[in-house]
Amino acid sequence: MxxxxxxxxxxxxxxxxxxxxxxxxxxxxxDGPVQDVFWAPTLITQASTEHLPAGNLNSTIMHSFGVATQRPLQTFFGIDNVRNVRLGIDYGITDRWSMGIGRSSLTNIVDLRTKLAILQQNQSDTQPISISVKGDFGIVTQENDRPIKDDVSTSISAIFSRKFNDHLSLQLTPMYGHMSSVSAGDPNSFFAVGLGAHMPLSRRFALSAEYYPVIGERAANTKNTFSLGLNIETGGHVFQLFFTSTEWHLEQYVLATNREQFWAGDFRFGFNVNRVFSLVK
Missing domain, CATH: 1.20.5 (Single alpha-helices involved in coiled-coils or other helix-helix interfaces)
Structure with a gap:
């Protein structure tokens, strides 16, 4: 016994x-990286600190329409007027580094971009914020009489973010944009501090907002861009429906060429579709 x-x-x-x-x-x-700080590598038009895992491919469709308040009945609130479409892919080379390419229909811009995670917020909060750097190089491929050196644009940004809880993530993005060709009297270089927020409402829905206050010199008649969006997570896709004052999906062009004022009613509808594919077993 x-x-x-x-x-x-x-x-x-x-x-x-x-x-x-x-x-x-x-x-x-x-005690690994905090998950789902944002739901996609792009908040609306600003890059976020969300990164693709190594071996994953993110295909994106970014779409903006005409100003909703200009002849709304005739244009069905701007939807009849397709302003700009960007098709792109990004690939996670490592869990912290990705590269991508895209093409925008407005002036046929082809852009190359890369993003690198310097620090990532962890669950023990010993690393309380995430920091990423992102660069973009664009070139106009539409036929014109300019030399190719005048068709180039670039941007670089440092993205600081923190997920405070399951209902709020914020980011701060100092950024620099440069346009090789501008109108007479306009500056070639632009600075801004982008602000972004991500607010999950449930496992499937989240609100997002972003703002681009340009600091210092700016092009004539340009306004600071504001966007407000709804994210829908379906498991395989992240749909981003938004209202915005810009027709552009490249940050340097958002800084240099935005002519509409959101709060004056000059907003347009747009959407992003993100689909991630794993290319590794």
Missing amino acids: NKQLFSVLFIILLITSTVYGQMERKRVQT
Whole structure:
């Protein structure tokens, strides 16, 4: 009887030790990067600190229409007027570094971009923020009489973000944009501090907002861009429906060429579709 009791106690002790060891290993593993700070690599038009896992491909369709308040009945609130479409793909080279290419229909701009995670917010909060850097190089491929050096644009930004809880993530993005060709009297370089917010309402729906206050010199008649969107997560896709004052999907053009004022009613409807494919087993 004592031997049987000893055997039972030994087995219980062994199982308990094994389970406890597994729990301990899981506890160590939880101190990884905070998940779902944002739901897509792009907030609306601003890049976010969300990164593609290595070996994953993100295909995007970014679409903007005409100003909704200009002849709304004749243009069905601007939807009849397709202003700009960007088709692009981004590939995760590592879990922290991605590269992409895209083409915008407005002036046929082809752009190359890359994004690198410098720091990532972790679950223990010993690293309280995420920091990424992003660069973009664009070139106008539409036929014109300009030399190719006048068709180039660039942007670089540092993205700082923090997920405060399951209902709020914020980001701050100092950015620089340069246009090789501008109208007479306009500056070639632009600075801004982009502001962004992501606010999940449920597992499927989230609100997002972004603002581009240009600092210092700006092109004549340009306004700061504001966008407000609804994100819909379907498992395989992230749909982003939004109202915005810009027709552009490239940050340097948002800084340099936005002519509409959101709060004056000069907003347009747009949407982004993000679909991630895993190219590794």
